[in-house]
Amino acid sequence: MAMAHMITQVDALSQHLEARGILSAIGNAILVVLLVVLLIGVLIGFFIGRAFGRRR
Secondary structure: OHHHHHHHHHHHHHHHHHHHHHHHHHHHHHHHHHHHHHHHHHHHHHHHHHHHHHHO
């Protein structure tokens, strides 16, 4: 009985670690997407600012 319980616990632990890795990968992917969007926004703002700055 104790051996079956230990095997179940090890299996559950491996599933938790796998899920944690997947969630970590998803979190990193979301962070990269947000950083790319921020970079694009900064570049667009920079070029719009330069275009309107030259006209005045």
